[in-house]
Amino acid sequence: MRFRDHVVVGDILELATRYRDEGADELVFYDITASPDGRSVDRSWVSRVARILDIPFCVAGGIRSVADAEEVLGEGAEKISINSPALADPELISRLSARFGVQCVVVGIDSQTLDGDYFVYQFTGDPTRTRNTARRTLDWVREVQERGAGEIVLNCMASDGVRAGYDLAQLQAVRRLCHVPLIASGGAGAPEHFERVFTEAQVDGALAASVFHSGAIAIPTLKTYLRQHSIEIRP
Amino acid sequence: MNSGLAIIDSGGANIASLQMAVERLGVPADLTTDPERLRRASHVILPGVGAAADCMGRLQQAGLVDTIRELRQPLLGICVGMQLLFESSEEGDVPCLGLLPGRVRRLPQRDGLPVPHMGWNQLEFDRPSPLLNDIAAGDYVYFVHSYAAPLSEHTLATTTYGDAFTAVVRRGNVHGAQFHPERSARVGAQLLRNFLQL
Numbered sequence: 001m002r003f004r005d006h007v008v009v010g011d012i013l014e015l016a017t018r019y020r021d022e023g024a025d026e027l028v029f030y031d032i033t034a035s036p037d038g039r040s041v042d043r044s045w046v047s048r049v050a051r052i053l054d055i056p057f058c059v060a061g062g063i064r065s066v067a068d069a070e071e072v073l074g075e076g077a078e079k080i081s082i083n084s085p086a087l088a089d090p091e092l093i094s095r096l097s098a099r100f101g102v103q104c105v106v107v108g109i110d111s112q113t114l115d116g117d118y119f120v121y122q123f124t125g126d127p128t129r130t131r132n133t134a135r136r137t138l139d140w141v142r143e144v145q146e147r148g149a150g151e152i153v154l155n156c157m158a159s160d161g162v163r164a165g166y167d168l169a170q171l172q173a174v175r176r177l178c179h180v181p182l183i184a185s186g187g188a189g190a191p192e193h194f195e196r197v198f199t200e201a202q203v204d205g206a207l208a209a210s211v212f213h214s215g216a217i218a219i220p221t222l223k224t225y226l227r228q229h230s231i232e233i234r235p
Numbered sequence: 236m237n238s239g240l241a242i243i244d245s246g247g248a249n250i251a252s253l254q255m256a257v258e259r260l261g262v263p264a265d266l267t268t269d270p271e272r273l274r275r276a277s278h279v280i281l282p283g284v285g286a287a288a289d290c291m292g293r294l295q296q297a298g299l300v301d302t303i304r305e306l307r308q309p310l311l312g313i314c315v316g317m318q319l320l321f322e323s324s325e326e327g328d329v330p331c332l333g334l335l336p337g338r339v340r341r342l343p344q345r346d347g348l349p350v351p352h353m354g355w356n357q358l359e360f361d362r363p364s365p366l367l368n369d370i371a372a373g374d375y376v377y378f379v380h381s382y383a384a385p386l387s388e389h390t391l392a393t394t395t396y397g398d399a400f401t402a403v404v405r406r407g408n409v410h411g412a413q414f415h416p417e418r419s420a421r422v423g424a425q426l427l428r429n430f431l432q433l
């Protein structure tokens with residue numbers, strides 16, 4: 001679930017229940033305004049979500065320290081996802097994975113194509129502060145794995161919100177050097193986009209927000225479609 | 236006198252979600268490191284997340300190693316908690332509880348399969364058992380692990396990720412699940428329910 005520009009997408013618990021019942025395999029809760037504002041997520045909702053969810057979920061946004069992560073995991077989340085704070089302090093990835101194990105530590109990467117290469121962007125939650133970090137995405141993918149990332153969510157910014165399909169070329173490039181689970185993000189608009197990202201970029205998961213929130217794609221229908229196209233997925 | 240379910244407070248990150256999962260089944264759980272409360276419990280769950288050596292260290296620190304070895308009521312190890320039931324683990328090259336024969340080894344990194352094995356995968360089995368009541372071969376459950384237990388005569392169900400490994404195991408009162416029943420939707424809840432009915 002992605003909350004952008006202060007759009008509240010219904011009640012969190014109601015949505016979590018709906019996606020649980022529709023067969024979502026995992027939920028990611030983003031507060032992408034948390035990093036630019038220098039504030040953290042209000043975490044009172046995490047344990048309320050944990051009580052009703054019987055599938056894994058990940059909390060992203062505003063986790064800057066081992067103490068922040070400890071709080072979120074203690075409330076019942078499986079994983080924490082870090083993005084801007086990891087760019088500011090790459091050592092944070094190592095500290096988190098040493099304390100909680102690599103399986104808890106997801107690194108989110110916002111990436112954009114520029115002059116034929118891919119670059120990592122920071123503070124993407126606030127369009128006025130979003131900036132190119134001048135880090136090459138492929139270098140950063142290598143580094144975060146060495147530091148103990150247990151999963152990478154690659155959000156291809158140019159595709160995000162456009163619903164024209166995932167950025168297959170970029171995901172393929174990242175897949176070649178990503179030895180931990182890779183989750184594709186940004187661009188899902190139709191069932192065939194999911195099918196293609198699994199078969200052509202060999203990702204381990206496909207993340208989508210707006211097509212599910214709007215009801216443009218229903219999860220049960222999508223899963224049936226993927227199974228008909230020989231993608232192994234939980235019914 | 237029996238005092239219901241006890242969850243060993245092994246310090247891992249998944250304890251809260253496990254406690255919530257049994258609460259969803261209407262079962263109150265006592266989270267404890269007190270040997271006496273473990274001995275009195277009707278059922279004991281040993282959860283575990285993180286490195287095997289750290290988890291064993293915490294059990295030793297709490298003085299629980301012999302207590303767990305001597306339990307006679309149904310015991311269920313989950314994830315690293317299950318791995319600790321075996322003789323030893325390659326992770327940190329640590330001796331474990333030795334309630335099940337064999338050594339836990341790192342998942343092979345080949346065929347382009349990412350490690351950790353993180354996600355939904357299928358249970359395979361052909362013999363019924365009380366722990367797998369109302370669970371079908373081919374059902375999906377949620378895994379998060381980099382190490383796995385070998386197959387043995389005590390294996391109840393396997394899962395394949397590169398190689399087949401033990402996903403569910405039982406020897407006498409000692410049970411284990413490599414996956415996370417607390418995050419495995421209906422199938423996970425069913426396994427917990429089955430365990431609590433033993």
